[in-house]
């Protein structure tokens with residue numbers, strides 16, 4: 001099987017993540033893959049979780065915290081921890097609205113605002129929204145493509161269900177001990193809510209770790225630092241148990257050029273390309289050429305989509 005057909009096969013998954021160092025082409029490759037999948041008849045949601053949102057740039061359209069249709073079969077969504085956290089807070093406040101008297105409500109709202117301003121609260125809210133999407137809560141979509149923030153942040157998010165499960169288990173144990181109730185208690189609203197969250201997290205984790213459902217693609221360019229970062233990311237994904245869909249080696253220079261500067265750049269690049277082939281031999285690798293201009297608008301994106309997933313492959 002050629003490397004290209006393997007990219008086509010990835011479109012059969014439910015969730016794809018694109019990760020890698022800043023500037024290597026994550027947004028570009030995620031967008032091109034999402035476009036290719038939409039052409040192959042999938043209903044695709046392209047989700048940007050990078051605070052430096054640039055999917056709206058590529059598609060030359062305003063994209064916000066709710067899915068917007070960009071093209072037939074293709075939707076875009078930009079999520080952001082600050083907005084998700086505000087939304088979460090408003091939601092909780094609304095849920096308890098009217099349950100208590102004025103005095104208690106005022107105190108409760110103060111506590112909620114305090115919790116929302118704690119370090120990590122925004123990341124948690126972002127993670128919560130991603131979890132919902134990964135669990136397939138929005139049934140409009142066949143495939144969700146995540147254009148993620150630079151590697152470290154995303155790997156932390158991927159470990160989050162594991163951490164949160166442990167934390168919620170501890171909370172529910174202390175609740176059980178306090179009220180003298182069983183794990184499967186159906187009378188205490190706090191226990192019901194904790195059990196519900198635990199189930200949600202389990203499902204999130206199961207889908208994330210299932211190679212049938214999810215795959216992670218690492219984008220890099222043929223340079224020293226991105227190669228090292230890729231090696232580290234592969235190790236960490238492996239530890240977390242997430243399956244690696246492959247590597248996209250982006251922005252490869254043309255092989256023959258009369259220009260001595262480009263010739264020299266190319267010779268340097270060949271050294272790194274060989275290193276990539278050697279070090280990552282057991283992973284799928286797809287090479288993407290450097291295009292003559294930046295990738296902006298549907299037309300250039302289309303060119304790239306055809307390079308990544310040639311017609312008829314999906």
Ligand SMILES: Nc1ncnc2c1ncn2[C@@H]1O[C@H](COP(=O)(O)OP(=O)(O)O)[C@@H](O)[C@H]1O
Pocket residue numbers: 020021022023024025026027028029054250251252288289290291292293294295296
């Ligand atoms: N194959 C390519 N050919 C030409 N320009 C590219 C290519 N891939 C990415 N770019 C350009 O490189 C810049 C960084 O790409 P981007 O996808 O935004 O990176 P990231 O999301 O990893 O930060 C953008 O201006 C994009 O248009």
Ligand SMILES: [Mg+2]
Pocket residue numbers: 026027028050052054147
């Ligand atoms: Mg980006």
